[in-house]
Amino acid sequence: xxxxxxxxxxxxxxxxxxxxxxxxELKANVARTEYMAKxxxxxxxxxxxxxxxxxxxxxxxxxxxxxAREAHFTAxxxxxxxxxxxxxxxxxxxxxxxxxxxxxxxxx
Numbered sequence: 029x030x031x032x033x034x035x036x037x038x039x040x041x042x043x044x045x046x047x048x049x050x051x052x053e054l055k056a057n058v059a060r061t062e063y064m065a066k067x068x069x070x071x072x073x074x075x076x077x078x079x080x081x082x083x084x085x086x087x088x089x090x091x092x093x094x095x096a097r098e099a100h101f102t103a104x105x106x107x108x109x110x111x112x113x114x115x116x117x118x119x120x121x122x123x124x125x126x127x128x129x130x131x132x133x134x135x136x
Contacts, residue, residue, distance in 0.1 A: 032124040040117035040124075047114060054107035061100035068096040 072087030087093060 031127060032120055036120060037124045040120040043117050044114060044121075047110060051107070051110050051114060054103070054110055057103045058100070058107050061096070061103040065093065065096040065100045068093040 068090065069084075069087045072090040072093050073083050076083035076086040078086070
C-alpha cells in the first residue's frame with residue numbers, strides 16, 4: 029500500500045497549479061493593507077497634538093487606523109492559509125518522490 033496515492037499526488041499538483049494566482053493576489057493584498065494601515069496611522073499622527081509618544085498613541089487609537097490594521101491582519105491570515113496549504117502540498121510531492129526513489133533502488 030502506498031503512503032501517498034497517485035490520486036493524492038495529483039490533488040497536490042493540481043492545487044499548486046491552480047493556486048498560483050490566488051497566492052500572488054493575497055500576498056499583494058498583504059502589502060497593500062500594510063501600506064494603508066501605515067498611511068492611516070501617519071495621517072492620524074499628523075493631525076494629533078502633543079509630544080511624539082502622545083501623537084502616536086492618538087494616531088493608533090483612531091477608528092480608521094484600527095480598521096486598517098484589522099484589514100491588514102485579515103489579509104495576512106488569508107495569505108498564510110494559502111501559503112501553508114501550498115507548503116503542505118509541496119511536502120506531499122517531496123515525500124512521494126522520496127518513496128518512489130527508494131522503491132526504484134529497492135529499499136522499499
